[in-house]
Amino acid sequence: xxxxxxxxxxxxxxxxxxxxxxxxxxxxxxxxxxxxxxxxxxxxxxxxxxxxxxxxxxxxxxxxxxxxxxxxxxxxxxxxxxxxxxxxxxxxxxxxxxxxxxxxxxxxxxxxxxxxxxxxxxxxxxxxxxxxxxxxxxxxxxxxxxxxxxxxxxxxxxxxxxxxxxxxxxxxxxxxxxxxxxxxxxxxxxxxxxxxxxxxxxxxxxxxxxxxxxxxxxxxxxxxxxxxxxxxxxxxxxxxxxxxxxxxxxxxxxxxxxxxxxxxxxxxxxxxxxxxxxxxxxxxxxxxx
Amino acid sequence: xxxxxxxxxxxxxxxxxxxxxxxxxxxxxxxxxxxxxxxxxxxxxxxxxxxxxxxxxxxxxxxxxxxxxxxxxxxxxxxxxxxxxxxxxxxxxxxxxxxxxxxxxxxxxxxxxxxxxxxxxxxxxxxxxxxxxxxxxxxxxxxxxxxxxxxxxxxxxxxxxxxxxxxxxxxxxxxxxxxxxxxxxxxxxxxxxxxxxxxxxxxxxxxxxxxxxxxxxxxxxxxxxxxxxxx
Amino acid sequence: xxxxxxxxxxxxxxxxxxxxxxxxxxxxxxxxxxxxxxxxxxxxxxxxxxxxxxxxxxxxxxxxxxxxxxxxxxxxxxxxxxxxxxxxxxxxxxxxxxxxxxxxxxxxxxxxxxxxxxxxxxxxxxxxxxxxxxxxxxxxxxxxxxxxxxxxxxxxxxxxxxxxxxxxxxxxxxxxxxxxxxxxxxxxxxxxxxxxxxxxxxxxxxxxxxxxxxxxxxxxxxxxxxx
Numbered sequence: 001x002x003x004x005x006x007x008x009x010x011x012x013x014x015x016x017x018x019x020x021x022x023x024x025x026x027x028x029x030x031x032x033x034x035x036x037x038x039x040x041x042x043x044x045x046x047x048x049x050x051x052x053x054x055x056x057x058x059x060x061x062x063x064x065x066x067x068x069x070x071x072x073x074x075x076x077x078x079x080x081x082x083x084x085x086x087x088x089x090x091x092x093x094x095x096x097x098x099x100x101x102x103x104x105x106x107x108x109x110x111x112x113x114x115x116x117x118x119x120x121x122x123x124x125x126x127x128x129x130x131x132x133x134x135x136x137x138x139x140x141x142x143x144x145x146x147x148x149x150x151x152x153x154x155x156x157x158x159x160x161x162x163x164x165x166x167x168x169x170x171x172x173x174x175x176x177x178x179x180x181x182x183x184x185x186x187x188x189x190x191x192x193x194x195x196x197x198x199x200x201x202x203x204x205x206x207x208x209x210x211x212x213x214x215x216x217x218x219x220x221x222x223x224x225x226x227x228x229x230x231x232x233x234x235x236x237x238x239x240x241x242x243x244x245x246x247x248x249x250x251x252x253x254x255x256x257x258x259x260x261x262x263x264x265x266x267x268x269x270x271x272x273x274x275x276x277x278x279x280x281x282x283x284x285x286x287x288x289x
Numbered sequence: 290x291x292x293x294x295x296x297x298x299x300x301x302x303x304x305x306x307x308x309x310x311x312x313x314x315x316x317x318x319x320x321x322x323x324x325x326x327x328x329x330x331x332x333x334x335x336x337x338x339x340x341x342x343x344x345x346x347x348x349x350x351x352x353x354x355x356x357x358x359x360x361x362x363x364x365x366x367x368x369x370x371x372x373x374x375x376x377x378x379x380x381x382x383x384x385x386x387x388x389x390x391x392x393x394x395x396x397x398x399x400x401x402x403x404x405x406x407x408x409x410x411x412x413x414x415x416x417x418x419x420x421x422x423x424x425x426x427x428x429x430x431x432x433x434x435x436x437x438x439x440x441x442x443x444x445x446x447x448x449x450x451x452x453x454x455x456x457x458x459x460x461x462x463x464x465x466x467x468x469x470x471x472x473x474x475x476x477x478x479x480x481x482x483x484x485x486x487x488x489x490x491x492x493x494x495x496x497x498x499x500x501x502x503x504x505x506x507x508x509x510x511x512x513x514x515x516x517x518x519x520x
Numbered sequence: 521x522x523x524x525x526x527x528x529x530x531x532x533x534x535x536x537x538x539x540x541x542x543x544x545x546x547x548x549x550x551x552x553x554x555x556x557x558x559x560x561x562x563x564x565x566x567x568x569x570x571x572x573x574x575x576x577x578x579x580x581x582x583x584x585x586x587x588x589x590x591x592x593x594x595x596x597x598x599x600x601x602x603x604x605x606x607x608x609x610x611x612x613x614x615x616x617x618x619x620x621x622x623x624x625x626x627x628x629x630x631x632x633x634x635x636x637x638x639x640x641x642x643x644x645x646x647x648x649x650x651x652x653x654x655x656x657x658x659x660x661x662x663x664x665x666x667x668x669x670x671x672x673x674x675x676x677x678x679x680x681x682x683x684x685x686x687x688x689x690x691x692x693x694x695x696x697x698x699x700x701x702x703x704x705x706x707x708x709x710x711x712x713x714x715x716x717x718x719x720x721x722x723x724x725x726x727x728x729x730x731x732x733x734x735x736x737x738x739x740x741x742x743x744x745x746x747x
Contacts, residue, residue, distance in 0.1 A: 405531070505640065
């Protein structure tokens, strides 16, 4: 058996090992990758950046632990951006797995990064409700009927929405100035476009996992202001944020650091495909002779 | 009772919602507010149904001592511990009894502790296994056997390299104005925004037409296979 | 040992158990898999109960009984209209009792009616009409550009979208034989779809690697906790 044939019959566990090594070693270096923002990411950044202080931004964390490495950096970057621009940040989720991710956002980004902001006046935890797109549809007609109270935070107990300053002007989804959906499937950003953005005219943007990102391009730019596609999209948003807000430092460069092992793994997979094809064509050529 | 009433319910609910979308009448606006509201609540009961079904299947497996029934014991034990921890809002600290007003994502609850230590690592690791399988599949099955497959392969290569900083380095030598399109990251963005958009839009429009026609068939009672037998 | 350490260790061991599947299927993997199934089913059930059934159903039907748990229920009047989803929800659970399982069809009919009725106009508007509009509104000859190359590329790009959508739709049209000009358009449609699938493949690979990075970061934090 020739070398190329052996290559074609390589035990898949060697491939697994190579992938693990190609991710682990660059990850240990903890170096942010140099990333250049693409137009679709820049559009989202510009749209949020252009909102006047006091504008109401609804951030929906519609994902679970399985896609946290891709989605968390997006949600965290948008939350940082919104609060640094003095926007009012309303956080919710239409995924049952979302509430702990909201807690994590508060614990790791908002509380340490924005100690001068007040819960209930600058940011709010609305939590989770069941219903998928049904929930979004309910919010377009009566927000308060679904969210009768907030979730509270830490020792701050839940309060009826009538007692929360940030909720005084919210009746339906139309009262928000921007909807940012961070999603990893259905229901997610697509449903925010179909059930909230298109019927009410409220601008929608956000980020999704790389698996879903190509499917949402037909909505861009009129139905979807901008889109962060996977870890690379999150890294591009972080690059813009760090460029304009260097005070955020390394804490705001999670996706940028992950893009380094990501790049190495891409190169390894591209090499695998090339090797696989070389082996295939070499064997086919030999068989024809 | 078994078929006629469900067909009527589907027709009335679906018909009202479609009418509410296009006709601005107060009666229809109320329907448009209440029906999704009711749906959200019934969906919550579906979660209970899912849990109940799982319990029934695994208890049956245990009682029959089916193949690998011991793993069903693990499933049932995990289910019951998580269920009671959540429903009773048990705390993890001292005097950890029932914290009725705590949010479920509160770190002081056993429910959240189980979410963080069992649910999160299991779900995240299951999905991360796919990284290995996608690499193995790329190596073994991704062949440029036909012109169409070659187009697919080239597009994938440009995207894979273009979404990283290496793509920028490899084509840094291309002069202006050509670099605006031939620089690999720019080429990758172009592929996504134009040919990919065209392909995805085609598929999206096809799916939309399928959903529209199927929804109409359901509302008009033409499609009844989901109802099963009986009158 | 405090709770966070216990959580870290349990999480790390379950992660390793699942990764062990990469070598081959084994009892450790099966244990973690079955535990996950049980825990996640209960997770969803509890979320449904506390986040929806209690505040949006029970607290609306009997606010007085729930005002100590749901603050928003304090001083509210019962909303009896919510008896309807309560009945439909309970009917759904009859599926667990084989002799009366057919009753659950009524609730299923409501769910299907809602899904069909809400999806139809929204898919029609967002995924069909607006897409047709956006495709037809593209100027096939660019009206503004900074240089000649940009002018050519703007025009070509718009042509790729316009022609790509038309050819892609031709490929999916099966009521006419794909021969002659129609066949050539259909073939062009396949190429456009192949580029889209290639992009999807590239993005899928990207997504999977990102998830692995997340898990390895977690294992790294576990190993660092030894020191």
